[in-house]
Amino acid sequence: MELLSYTFFLLFLISGESVCANAQDRRTKILTHHHHTYGGFRPTKLFVFGDSYVDTGNNPMALASSWKAPYGVTFPGKPAGRFSDGRVLTDYVARFMGIKSPLPYKFLRYGPGKLRYGLNFAYGGTGVFDTHNMLPNVTAQIGLLQRLIKARVYTKRDLKASLALVAVSGNDYTAYGSNNGTRKGLPAFITSVVNQIAIDLKKIHEMGIRRVLVNTLQPVGCLPIQTVYSSYKQCNETENSSARYHNQLLQEVVTTLNNNTKDSSFIILDTFSAFNTVLNTKAILTGKPKLSLRPCCEAARSDAKCGSLDKNGKELYTVCKEPKSMFFWDDVHPTQAGWRAVYLALRSSLNRINA
Secondary structure (H helix, E strand, C coil), rough: CHHHHHCCCCCCCCCCCCCCCCCHHHHHHHCCCCCCCCCCCCCCCEEEEEECCCCCHHHHHHCCCCCCCCCCCCCCCCCCCCCCCCCCHHHHHHHHHCCCCCEEEHHHHHHHHHHHHHHECCCCCEEEEEECCCCCCHHHHHHHHHHHHHHHCCCCHHCCCCEEEEECCCHHHHHHHHHHCCCCHHHHHHHHHHHHHHHHHHHHHHCCCEEEECCCCCCCHHCCCHHHHHHHCCHHHHHHHHHHHHHHHHHHHHHHHHCCCCCCCCEEEEEHHHHHHHHHHHCCCCCCCCCCCCCCCCEEECCCCCCCCCCCCCCCCCEECCCHCCCCCCCCCCCCHHHHHHHHHHHHHHHHCCC
């Protein structure tokens, strides 16, 4: 099928929104919560930049499916701007830090007192470059924090006690496809995306934030938007190999950044390995040998998606009985249970924050 001949192109955006560590001791890290102890650095604020894997409510209510039923059905019990049935990666990183999940930036005017935990600047559907959705890309999101620093909302002392989380999960590649980008030109474009990530990471650190987390690209060929073509039976390995190339380049630029700073300021969250660990490890969510690649919230027809209604208000999607037994919520996003399992697989990476 011609649509599949482009790497990444269909993965994340059907309507302008979206996304859109190895676990050495799987049993310990995935099946149990451990109380963690902090070392020399204990961040008290979290600043979040990126896309729908970390957005907790910045996307416009009128446009985003994240503000429509059945999103949020598990937590907080109604749609609240998260692209999941419940919590997303941001919430679990905040939990690891022992703080509340930071307020979405768009609610800034409603509660200055809530700024004590940092702020979430992420917008679903964005990337490091523009992705045709008129929302702030990562560079612009960083600019929003710079403005608050100039306005003295946050001090140098605040930033020194802060952690940044940066999620770039593939929307740039979707935009590349819609711009008629060629497969031949894709490796060079991947290089440009990763180079821009490096620029953004450096900019965040230069603002005074001591530790900066950045995710690897998840195994995009395992997302339901890809596995639907095999009746959700198998991942698209062509897509996954391109994700590996992105991740290899990311590892190289992060190593360079760390070599140029006094301490290891930049930490990779290996979501590629964490997703694979969860998808391939027995009994993490269900006790079954392998998790389903099918989404919990599934469109009833090809021109619909999770949350779609027809002109009479009838639901054009179905929702599984137990989201907690499924890894994927919709075409591209994990369930709360999926994110929790990924988080537990990432604990070894997260422990490096406190070094």
